[in-house]
Amino acid sequence: MGGPQKEIEDLKSPVQEQVEFAEDLKPQIKTDYSGAQEKTDPREIELIKKLDRWIMVRVTFLQSLHCTSRFSNCLTAYALEHVLAQLSRS
Numbered sequence: 908m909g910g911p912q913k914e915i916e917d918l919k920s921p922v923q924e925q926v927e928f929a930e931d932l933k934p935q936i937k938t939d940y941s942g943a944q945e946k947t948d949p950r951e952i953e954l955i956k957k958l959d960r961w962i963m964v965r966v967t968f969l970q971s972l973h974c975t976s977r978f979s980n981c982l983t984a985y986a987l988e989h990v991l992a993q994l995s996r997s
Contacts, residue, residue: 937945946952 946955
């Protein structure tokens with residue numbers, strides 16, 4: 908009548924109790940839906956701000972170069988089109 912199965916369940920229960928007890932001892936850290944933890948260390952917050960400032964300046968500069976490049980390509984295409992139109996008229 909399920910003797911071996913009952914013995915296996917009895918062997919698991921002390922281990923499960925230890926795991927539950929160990930989980931109760933862990934500090935409770937607030938996390939959001941994605942698992943990100945709340946930042947409380949001022950040094951970590953300052954480091955993140957410093958990295959944001961350092962990276963965002965470069966990203967903005969590269970984005971402006973990209974837009975400038977696209978604009979100059981449009982001007983070049985327009986100039987070539989204008990020259991080709993002048994050549995075809997003559």
